[in-house]
Amino acid sequence: MSHSLKKPTPTPPPPGNVTDIILESISDGVFTVDHEWRIMSFNRAAEAITGIPREEAIGRHCWEVFRSNMCEDDCALKRTMKEGASLTNSTTYIVNSQKKRIPITVSTALLKDKDGTVLGGVETFRDHSLVEALRKRLDGRFQIGDIVSRSDAMHEILAILPMVAESGSTVLLEGETGTGKELLARAIHNASPRKTKPFVAINCSALPDTLLESELFGYKAGAFTNAVKDKPGYFTATEKGTILLDEIGDTSSAFQVKLLRVLEEQAFVPLGAVDKIKSDVRVIAATNKNLNELVVKGEFRQDLYYRINVVRLKLPPLRERKEDIPLLIDHFIEKMNMLRGKSITGVDAEALQILMCHDYPGNIRELENIVEHAFVLCSSGLIQARHLPGNLVGPQLATRAQDTLTHTLHTTEAIAIMNALKRNNYNRLAAARALGMHKSTLFRKIKRLGLILPETDGRSSSNRQE
The missing domain is CATH 3.30.450.20 (PAS domain)
Incomplete structure (x- = not known):
């Protein structure tokens, strides 16, 4: 142009x-x-x-x-x-x-x-925009920012996210590596009154105590060797914004004491300084560990745990929300098409079978990396099995793929049906409409999958729909 x-x-x-x-x-x-x-x-x-x-x-x-x-x-x-x-x-x-x-x-x-x-x-x-929003609702798709899901567990988190964001309270995010804790933290920030101010994510496990403290709180000239001038820290640069302290479970007890003081007093002291500096920064903490277990073992301070655990959100691993895999694949393809200027339209049946069979120890981040790998090898059209990383399509997977796929698809179908039934108070007819199928088809699937439902179907006697 x-x-x-x-x-x-x-x-x-x-x-x-x-x-x-x-x-x-x-x-x-x-x-x-x-x-x-x-x-x-x-x-x-x-x-x-x-x-x-x-x-x-x-x-x-x-x-x-x-x-x-x-x-x-x-x-x-x-x-x-x-x-x-x-x-x-x-x-x-x-x-x-x-x-x-x-x-x-x-x-x-x-x-x-x-x-x-x-x-x-x-x-x-x-x-x-309105049509797209309605389409996502009809698809059972819930999206905030870059977070997309059909999972009930994720829906529960995203449904309360606006209230959590508005509250201004300290939030603790728990979940395995790659489950999207930073994305959720950004979504909380972007939905909060602080959204026009900075958002900073710090990986606490990547820095030793002294460096972590100086990065967060800054230092005065002469505080240590080579400190020739004052340097403000992230708590100063992020004033009225949000700081994500990722992998907070890896911090030392000494640092935890200093952080607790900052959260309680809303003030901090730079390294080498005497006077406190007032601070208005929202803190979101994240960890891939069970902090409650660390507290019992004496490896994490109980007082800090209670201070950061005002609101606790636990992100499920991808292996527990496999119904989201096709949705996430579409999301990553759409995103990478824009970034790479390509026109990839999706994945073929064999590639999807392989992706549904995988357990994703690296969670959503691993799935995104797999799609990015496929983009390197696939120029247009559908992503095929030959475009996926070799470790996904080895002989061991090939021998068990069909059985695993059948089990996974049945599980995914059962989860989708149960989610629809729960959302409609176990009203079979309403659930069938939400799933886009005839009620008799839904009844056959419930019987075939062996799903156990309440005896009543969620409809009042005065409002029968059949």
């Missing part, structure tokens, strides 16, 4: 006519460009969807305003200008003024005057 078309650029028609009034009244965004790809007009809906005033948009190149994934390689308006053919309902996204991604559909046409002279191009676009 960076080239210019060497054609005359007649003056666009004067404003104030009936067409302009109509364009200002419709809910679709409309803009026009000249042959140099500079925006000539920008209607009210375009302002509302993008968050950019027309006076800022007009005169700028269209890709500077929309920052869409199709601007570089697959611009619908570029194809229309080049081929002279109108395009309708192309799906893409734009990034608005708040840096939020907005899903849209696009239609394009040539812009001509009454004599048929091409003045440039015109594009209409429609905000599909």
Whole structure:
């Protein structure tokens, strides 16, 4: 979209006519460009969807305003200008003024005057944020930021996340490595009143005590060798923001005492200093260990444990939420398509079988790395088994894959059905509708999978639906 078309650029028609009034009244965004790809007009809906005033948009190149994934390689308006053919309902996204991604559909046409002279191009676009949200609800998909899930355990966490974020309380996140503790911490920060302030994640296990203390609280000149000038720490740089202390279970007892004092007094003393500095920073702690067990063993201070355990959220490992694997794969493919400029559409049946069979000791991070590995070897279309890491497709897996897949699919299907039944108070008919199947199909599946349900089906006698 960076080239210019060497054609005359007649003056666009004067404003104030009936067409302009109509364009200002419709809910679709409309803009026009000249042959140099500079925006000539920008209607009210375009302002509302993008968050950019027309006076800022007009005169700028269209890709500077929309920052869409199709601007570089697959611009619908570029194809229309080049081929002279109108395009309708192309799906893409734009990034608005708040840096939020907005899903849209696009239609394009040539812009001509009454004599048929091409003045440039015109594009209409429609905000599909509400449609996308409804689709995710119908899919049983719950998403906050980069966290996506169909799992009931994750739904329980994400459902209370807005209240946790608003509270300002210290939060303890527990979960195995790779389960998404930092993503959850960022989601809490981004949903909180502190969202416009900094978020910093510190891996406590990666730093020795002295260095960790100086990084968090800063130091004064002369505090130690080579400390030639004052250096502020993260508690100063993150004022009114959020600090994630990851792997807090690996810290020493001495550091835990200092951290406890900071949390209780909302003040800290830099290394080498005497006076306290007041601090307004929210602390979120995370660990892949069981802190309660460490407290019993005397390896973690009980008083600090109680102080950080105001709100405790435990993230389940991926092997306990395998119904999320296809959803996460789609999420990572969508994300990497944008980053790599590729058009991979999904995974084929054999590759999905292999991915569903794996136990993921590295959890979600491991699955993302596997998809990224596949992106290196797969240029377009479907990811196939040959694109996956070799350790996933070895002979041992091949001999047991079918049995494992059958078991996994049955388990996943059973979990999905039970989740739907629970969400609908065990109303079989409502659950069948939520799953998109006929009630008789649901009854057969319940019987085949051996699911045990309450005797009543969750419907009152006064409100029968059958």
